[in-house]
Amino acid sequence: MTRGDFEHKLEHARSALSLSLVNLGRYQKRALLITCDLLVLYAALWAAFALRYGADYRPDSWRFGLLTAIVPMLGVAAFGQSGLYRMVTRYIGGHAISRIATALLMSVLVWALLIFMSGLLGTPRTALLMYWVFGSCGTLLVRQAAARILKMQGMPVLADDRLRIPVLVWGAGPVGLQLAGALERSDRYQPRGFVDMNSSLWGQYVGGYKVYRPDRLPGLIERQGIKEVLLALPHATRQERAEVLHYLEQASVAVRTLPQLEDIASGRVTVSNLRPVEAEDLLGRDPVPPNQDLLARTVRGKSVMVTGAGGSIGSELVRQIARQAPQTLVLFEASENALYEIDSEVRLLVGAMDNALPRPLIVPVLGSVLDADLVTRTVQNNVVKTIYHAAAFKHVPIVEANAVVGFRNNTFGTLTVADVAEREGVERFVLISTDKAVRPSSLMGASKRLAEMVLQARADEPSQRTIFTMVRFGNVLDSSGSVVRLFRKQIERGGPLTVTHPEMIRYFMSIPEAATLVIQAGAMATGGEVFVLDMGEPVKIDDLARSMVRLMGREIKDVANPHGDVEIQYVGLRPGEKLREELLIGVNTSGTEHPRIQRSQEPYLSLEQLEPELEQLRLALTTGDTAALQVLLRKTVEGYHVGGVELDAAVAAPAEWHPGTTTLH
DSSP states (O other): OOHHHHHHHHHHHHHHHHHHHTOOOOHHHHHHHHHHHHHHHHHHHHHHHHHOOOOOTOOOOOHHHHHHOOOOOOHHHHHOOOOOOOEEEEEEEEEHHHHHHHHHHHHHHHHHHHHHHHHHOOOHHHHHHHHHHHHHHHHHHHHHHHHHHHHTTSTTTTTTGSSSSEHHHHHHOOHHHHHHHHHHHSSSSSEEEEOSSOOTTOEEEEETEEEEEEGGGHHHHHTTTEEEEEOOOSSOOOOHHHHHHHHHTTTOOOOEEEOOOOOTTTTSGGGGEEEEHHHHHHOOOOOOOOOOHHHHHTTTSSSSETTTTHHHHHHHHHHHHHTTSSSSSHHHSHHHHHHHHHHHHHHHHHHOTTSOOOEEEEEEEEEEOOHHHHHHHHHHTTTTTEEEEEOOOHHHHHHSSSSSHHHOOOOOHHHHHHHHHTTTTOOOEEEEGGGGGSOOOOOHHHHHHHHHHHHHHHHHHHHHOOEEEEEEEEETTTTTTTTHHHHHHHHTTTOOOEOOTTTOOEEEEEHHHHHHHHHHHHHTTSSSSSSOOOOOOOOEHHHHHOOOOOOOHEEEEEEOOTTTTTEEEOOOOOTTTOSSOOOOOOOEEEOOOOTTEEEEOOOOOOHHHHHHHHHHHHHHHHOOOHHHHHHHHHHSTOOOOOOOOOOHHHHSOTTTTTTTTTSSS
């Protein structure tokens, strides 16, 4: 028999033993463990007296023999009283040592008391001490051996560890321990240990696995062939998770993570809970708890309409509004498939809501915001009181190549809905805007800035009853067409990653945070102001791309590393793109009730001045005259300049525009 055959048979036997133990019931396992403990304690007792007397020991009286025989039973009873038999054997760790030693010491003291009370004096104290030491070590070894055998729980009899991915778990807390147990039962992962920032755990064993210090990670990856690091940090803040991820970027290893504990709906940690690290884990911030009064103020008990309800922001607005128990929730969307998806999702969400809250009526409406008759019927039939206008074409290169359609939808679609809102007495109209509207270099940005101006002009009318306001923010993580999704697909294909420019910078925010802030900002509006969301620190897109490559377990391919996995190619700015985005036009800003929302009063045109410009723009769109459209935009939209060339503000501003005023001269 070769050595390989012998090892295979040994592995087969171990696996068969593991499965047979696993298949035992709880009480059968407990009875087996009690039997093993009794045998170990009897052996420890005999060894203690044999070593003390230097010969094969036999009791010299039946009474002493009886007292001696019950000693291991006292030990087992003490183990049961201490809860040792309720501990899961495969998760037993260093804390079991003190519990075993304490329980056995108590049984020895009881034994000594019984000997004293019986009058059988002369029992050597060294024998009692040796029994305690031998018994403690023996019962601990039994549990360690059982834990090692049970490491194979859930694996097929002939499972080969070489087919499982060797991984480390970052986080040796209770959740990390649960994750390690789930990994042991899987046929995909093979846990090799823990990594933790807590120095008191370094070198200790948790659940049978050693806890390593983070600076040992590179050596561990190389020696043990670690392919992935799994993050078990559900209680960590996003900043703490980002720090760990930045640390892991230096290692050539893929990273997966558990979501926040409240997101694990089952309450149990399983392998299926693991997901790839997302850009939100790397860039996200800890959200400020929302002001519940602001969330509900313009929603609860009202009829609310969301245009663009199937889009990235629109769909999240729908979800969050539905939780605030509106009377009616109108989903206005031009895409049939997107409308079907969000309608199905929100009905499930509403069905699972707390019965204490009234469930809203869900009304899906398929159509364009340019259809004034449809918008009017929808608002009238549902007595809409609050509108969140998220319907827009937002992709800069697409709108740049389809200027007429994009501009008509973004600017005149907003104008259409605003006209209906004003005419039908809607209480509040909130426009979802973008940082690309500030000194825009693209037609998309200019169309959104003009949409803002339409609302500012209406809000300035003395007889205005509808509160018109707008909320401006930058990129949201993982929205449709976002650079994050593009990079992920390119990395999975093996590259190359297409980055427009090594110095391009953008602001990022998670979709749920953005939607929550939009609702709260809209509730604070008095009319005509631009609310600007605090986007945090800007992020260099090149750094984001490199981080995503490394955290997906790949290496950058460049001159310094020609054998890397993924190459980064700089393709240049696309039409309408800028290197840096801004959020404010003027400097007239103030704080609000929310620490991450600013209020800005920005320059605009009066309705009397704006309407002739809109008529000329409408005529240019009708004839498809893009050149005339751009000329009109330079005249109307402050700072508009064509293409991705960033001009000085003084050059970009048209001669007849005076920043900080509300009129043209």
